[in-house]
Amino acid sequence: MNAIEVRHLTRRFGVFTAVDDVSFDVAQGEIFGFLGSNGAGKSTTIRMLCGLLRPTAGTALVGGIDVGRDPERVKRRIGYMSQRFSLYELLTVDQNISFFGGIYGLDRDRLARRREFVLEMAGLRGRETTLARDLSGGWRQRLALGCAVLHEPPILFLDEPTGGVDPLSRRQFWRLIDTLSESGVTVLVTTHYLDEAERCHRVALIHAGRLATIGTIPDVKQIFASRPIVEVRADRPIEAMTALDGMAEVEKTSLFGTAVHAVLRSGGLAPDVIRTRLVARGLVVGPVEQVEPSLEDVFLDVVDRAQAGDAA
Amino acid sequence: MTSVIAVARKELRQIVRDRRTLMILAFVPAFFLLVFGYALNFDVRNIALAVEDRDGTSESRALISAFVNSGYFNLAGVVHDPRAAEWMLDRNQARAVLVIPEGFGRTVTTGGTAPVQVIVNGDNANTATAVVGYATSILQTASAEFSGRAGLWAPPAGAVPQPVSVEPRIWYNPELRSALFLVPGLIAYLTMLMSVTSTALSIVREKESGTIEQVRMAPVGTFPFILGKTAPYFGISLVSAALVFLAAQLLFGLPMRGSWLTLGAAFSVYLLGALATGLLVSTIAETQQVAFQIALLVSLLPTLMLSGFIFPIASMPEFLQAITRVVPARYFLVALRGIVLKGTAASHLLPELGALAIYAAAVLGLASLRLAKDRA
Numbered sequence: 185m186n187a188i189e190v191r192h193l194t195r196r197f198g199v200f201t202a203v204d205d206v207s208f209d210v211a212q213g214e215i216f217g218f219l220g221s222n223g224a225g226k227s228t229t230i231r232m233l234c235g236l237l238r239p240t241a242g243t244a245l246v247g248g249i250d251v252g253r254d255p256e257r258v259k260r261r262i263g264y265m266s267q268r269f270s271l272y273e274l275l276t277v278d279q280n281i282s283f284f285g286g287i288y289g290l291d292r293d294r295l296a297r298r299r300e301f302v303l304e305m306a307g308l309r310g311r312e313t314t315l316a317r318d319l320s321g322g323w324r325q326r327l328a329l330g331c332a333v334l335h336e337p338p339i340l341f342l343d344e345p346t347g348g349v350d351p352l353s354r355r356q357f358w359r360l361i362d363t364l365s366e367s368g369v370t371v372l373v374t375t376h377y378l379d380e381a382e383r384c385h386r387v388a389l390i391h392a393g394r395l396a397t398i399g400t401i402p403d404v405k406q407i408f409a410s411r412p413i414v415e416v417r418a419d420r421p422i423e424a425m426t427a428l429d430g431m432a433e434v435e436k437t438s439l440f441g442t443a444v445h446a447v448l449r450s451g452g453l454a455p456d457v458i459r460t461r462l463v464a465r466g467l468v469v470g471p472v473e474q475v476e477p478s479l480e481d482v483f484l485d486v487v488d489r490a491q492a493g494d495a496a
Numbered sequence: 497m498t499s500v501i502a503v504a505r506k507e508l509r510q511i512v513r514d515r516r517t518l519m520i521l522a523f524v525p526a527f528f529l530l531v532f533g534y535a536l537n538f539d540v541r542n543i544a545l546a547v548e549d550r551d552g553t554s555e556s557r558a559l560i561s562a563f564v565n566s567g568y569f570n571l572a573g574v575v576h577d578p579r580a581a582e583w584m585l586d587r588n589q590a591r592a593v594l595v596i597p598e599g600f601g602r603t604v605t606t607g608g609t610a611p612v613q614v615i616v617n618g619d620n621a622n623t624a625t626a627v628v629g630y631a632t633s634i635l636q637t638a639s640a641e642f643s644g645r646a647g648l649w650a651p652p653a654g655a656v657p658q659p660v661s662v663e664p665r666i667w668y669n670p671e672l673r674s675a676l677f678l679v680p681g682l683i684a685y686l687t688m689l690m691s692v693t694s695t696a697l698s699i700v701r702e703k704e705s706g707t708i709e710q711v712r713m714a715p716v717g718t719f720p721f722i723l724g725k726t727a728p729y730f731g732i733s734l735v736s737a738a739l740v741f742l743a744a745q746l747l748f749g750l751p752m753r754g755s756w757l758t759l760g761a762a763f764s765v766y767l768l769g770a771l772a773t774g775l776l777v778s779t780i781a782e783t784q785q786v787a788f789q790i791a792l793l794v795s796l797l798p799t800l801m802l803s804g805f806i807f808p809i810a811s812m813p814e815f816l817q818a819i820t821r822v823v824p825a826r827y828f829l830v831a832l833r834g835i836v837l838k839g840t841a842a843s844h845l846l847p848e849l850g851a852l853a854i855y856a857a858a859v860l861g862l863a864s865l866r867l868a869k870d871r872a
Contacts, residue, residue, distance in 0.1 A: 234713055259715040270710030272506065274513040279506070286502020287714045315513075 185248060187212045187339050187370035188233065192242035195228050202228040204393035205242070210372055210386075212338075215365045217384030218374040219483065225393040226374040230343050233372070234264055247339055260288075263332035267344035271328055273317035277308050280316055280331060288335035295334075302330030305360060322353025329360060333369070340364065342373040346380065358383055378479040387479070389486050396486040407485060408477040410450040411435065414458060417443050417470035427465050428458070438484055445481060499716045503724025507698070511728060518732075521694055525686040525736050526743045532682050533675060533748055540626035544572035546590035548581045553601030555642070559612070562638045563594060568630045585617055592616045592627050604642040675748040680832040681805030683740050684825045685796075687763070688770050691733040692795040693788060695726055695774025700787040703778075718867050726771045733767045753839030761842065762835065765852040766828040770795070772859035779866040799825040827851040 188210040195203040203225045210216040220226050231237040233244050235255025244251045247261040271280050281302055285295040303309045306326035316324060325345065333340060342361075346354045358380065365371055365385075373384065381387050381401075388398040397404050418424035421444050425437045428446045433453040437446045446458070459472040511518055545563060549556050563569045572590045575581050584590040595613035603610040614631045618624040702708040711721060741759075744750040752759075773794060781787035799805065802816065803825035809817055820826050827848040834840030834848075842849070 236709075236712055256715055256717075259713060262713070264710070264713035266706060266709060268706035268709075270705065270707045272510060272707060273705070274510045275506065279509055283502055283506040284714070286505070287499045287711060287716045289498050289715070 185212075186210060186245075187214070187247060188216075188372065189245040190229075190233070190242070191244070193229065193232060193239055193244055194241040195225075195232060195237065196240045201393050203232070206390070206393075206395050207242075208388055208395065208398055210370055212370050213365055213368045214386060215361060215371045215373065215384045217381045217387035218372060218390065219376065219378070219381050219387055219479075220374075220390040221376065221487075224390045226390055227343055229390070230264075230341050230372070230374060234262060234341055235259055260335070261337055261339055263335070263337035263340045265328050265332040265340075265342050265345055267347040271316040271324060271331065274315065276313045276315055277303075277319070277327060278312040280327065281334065284331040284334050290335060298334050298336070302327070302334060306330045321349045322356065325349050325353065325357060326360065329357070333364065338368070339370045340372070342371065344374050344376070346375065346377065354380070378483060381479050389483060391487050391490045394490070396490050397482070401479065404479070404482050405477045407482065408447070412448050412474050413477050413481060414446045414448060414453075414455050414472060415440070415443050415475045416446060416458065416462070416472050418462065419468040419470075424462060424467055424469070427462055427467065431458075431461065436488070438481075440478075440480070445475070447481075447485070497720075499714075500720045500724040500727075503711075503716070503721055504727045507725050508728045511732070517694070521690060521732050522736055522739065525690055525740045528686050529679070529682055529740050529743050530747060533679060533744070540623050540630070541568060543569050543592055543623075543627055543630075544590045545569040546572050546581050546584045546593045547574045548576065548578065548593060548595045549574055550576070550598045551596050551600040555601035555604055556596045559596060559600075559635075559638050560594070562634050563631075566630065566634050568627075568634075581615070585615065588617075590617075591623065592631065594631075607643065676750065676837060677833075678806070679744045679748050679750050680836060681803070681825075681829060683737070683744060684766070684803065684828050684832060685799045685805060686740055687733060687737045687767065688795045688799045688825055689792075690736060691729065691767055691770035692774040692777065693791040694733070695729050695771045696777040696781065696787045696791045697784055698725060698729065699775065699778035700781050700784050703782060704784060718864065722775065722864075722867070726775065729774075730767060730771055733770070734763065737763050737767065750836060752836050754835035755839075755842070758840075758842040758845065759832075759835050762828060762831040762845070762849060762852070765849055765856060766824060769824045769852055769856035769859060772856050772863060776859055776863040776866070779863055798823040802826065803829055805829060822855070824852055824855045827855075 186209040188208075190209070191207050193203055193206045194201065206225075206229060218226050218229065228237065232239050233246055233251060235246075235251045235258040238255075239252050246258050249258045249261070251258045272283065275283065278299070281299050282295065285298065290298065303312065306323065306329070308323060308327060308330075311319070311323070316327065319327065329342075329345070346357055349357070354377075361371055361373070362383075373380075375381055384401070386398070386400050387404060389396045389404070397407070399406075416424055416428065421439060421442055425439065425444050428434050428437045428444060431453070433448055435447045435449050437444055439445075455472045455474055459469055462469045462472075511521075547560050547563075549560065560571070560574075564571050569592070573584060575584070578595075581590070581593040581595070585593060593613075593615040595615065597611060597613075600610045600612070612635060614628070614635075616624045616627045616631075699708070702711070741750075745752065774791060777787055777790045777794065781790055798819075801807065802809075802812075802820045802823045804820070805825065809820050809826065812820070831840075831845045831848040831852075834845055
């Protein structure tokens with residue numbers, strides 16, 4: 185059985201549809217990435233899956249329980265951690281742990297055991313009496329994760345868990361996620377860091393409340409199967425973009441830092457030819473080469489298509 | 497139950513760690529009582545009195561001493577010209593002028609009636625009424641003395657004995673000290689203000705920090721959460737109320753003529769209503785700033801103006817009187833004044849205690865409805 189089964193899930197706020205007919209499954213032990221820009225409907229979906237928000241239509245089974253029918257029972261089986269690291273700033277590490285242990289109804293022995301686990305996992309041993317507000321970002325985040333898994337939930341929801349944390353801490357955090365997943369915990373994580381999304385087993389991309397694409401990373405990159413991407417480095421990337429847009433073989437271009445990614449129509453054009461043409465226009469061009477599509481390419485392409493679809 | 501305890505313990509730890517809030521909760525009410533108690537005083541003392549003595553006899557001087565010795569008046573000056581007296585009134589150097597006409601001494605010693613004029617500055621109606629009251633009573637006493645003295649020599653012919661003698665007695669506060677009337681009002685006002693704001697702020701603070709969202713993800717019902725969160729504030733508010741009450745006894749000589757148990761019960765239901773109000777405010781406000789403003793608005797104004805704290809409800813226009821029915825301090829004040837000043841028994845305060853309980857239940861119900869709606 186899947187850990188999460190979502191069917192035609194819809195949530196409207198007045199006339200605004202935040203989540204529109206979304207369906208997907210998440211297998212047990214899977215790390216499932218939920219991607220999308222701000223306001224795309226990620227958080228609304230998570231809030232419904234956690235039983236905090238009633239769906240307008242559709243169903244969601246979380247750990248086999250219908251969240252629309254029995255939101256309170258779902259809460260015992262899930263852990264939740266949000267972008268805001270919801271710890272009590274004025275409580276110490278230990279007091280935060282015992283508070284969350286208390287509201288999840290852990291008895292004394294179990295709390296003592298889990299406390300050890302959390303201190304170990306978050307690397308907080310020796311800081312039990314530090315106030316949460318005096319911890320650095322990475323530690324706070326790991327403590328928040330620890331508090332979220334204190335009651336050993338089989339399913340874990342992470343809503344943009346790594347916002348505002350340094351890269352090293354993010355890396356450590358993701359190692360913890362991997363460990364949890366290996367021990368059988370299902371993780372549904374929303375993020376807009378696409379490098380983090382690459383670490384997910386499967387991703388779903390939500391745009392304007394609708395599921396735009398879903399699958400493994402190689403799966404979702406398949407939309408570029410017949411459309412090679414060429415990366416162009418030039419001294420004046422904006423001019424290079426204009427030049428590329430003028431070529432019939434180029435479907436579209438986008439800026440990636442100082443480089444330009446050009447999506448070619450099927451059939452394509454050899455990188456060398458592109459380079460020659462750009463040089464002929466008087467541009468100073470660096471390396472031009474075909475590259476693997478990144479998730480960012482996928483993201484932009486899917487959003488473009490969705491918007492084109494909306495316009496049509 | 498474990499979750500209620502977990503929430504309550506967490507809340508207490510937060511309060512204790514947050515020294516500033518704790519200090520505000522515990523000591524500000526007692527401090528306010530001190531400031532307000534001395535400033536809010538309707539008793540009139542040290543009234544500047546100008547005297548225009550046109551007589552200059554020992555009798556006129558005796559009358560002036562009677563005014564000064566009463567303790568209510570201070571002699572601001574003796575003048576001999578009506579315009580000088582008027583000038584002193586205009587300059588606020590005198591609030592009242594006593595005019596003793598020529599021949600005053602002769603008239604009173606021969607048993608006649610001597611007119612004496614008292615001019616009072618009426619710009620503050622309250623003070624003016626008090627001044628007229630004091631002056632009248634001093635003049636009556638003096639008049640009796642003079643006629644008594646005159647009577648020794650020659651009893652005034654045809655003096656009619658007064659057919660009805662009125663001897664008013666004021667009970668419970670014989671000296672009519674306004675402190676005894678105002679301090680219970682202040683207690684009601686301060687405890688309401690502190691409880692409403694502290695409860696509202698403590699919940700809205702969790703909304704702002706996002707911790708409330710985290711707690712909602714846990715299998716904790718709204719009721720245990722609210723119970724755990726407000727219980728510590730209930731305790732602190734009770735302690736704070738006790739401090740204010742003791743301060744009122746020490747500083748203003750507030751008596752305690754009723755039962756402590758009844759007093760505790762009255763405070764408890766009143767505080768429950770206040771906490772419920774704070775809770776309701778927290779369901780409306782999203783930021784601490786807004787919460788604070790709404791809390792002030794709903795606790796401060798009605799408790800001050802519409803509770804009978806200062807202004808008698810019976811003399812308000814009818815629609816205002818109708819509004820006072822939903823102001824809990826109105827009922828609490830009747831109970832509090834009754835218990836401390838008159839020693840009223842609980843059985844006679846059932847309507848008031850009942851009204852407070854209904855208020856608490858209604859507001860708590862309303863707040864729960866709003867909280868439940870938030871979840872949908």
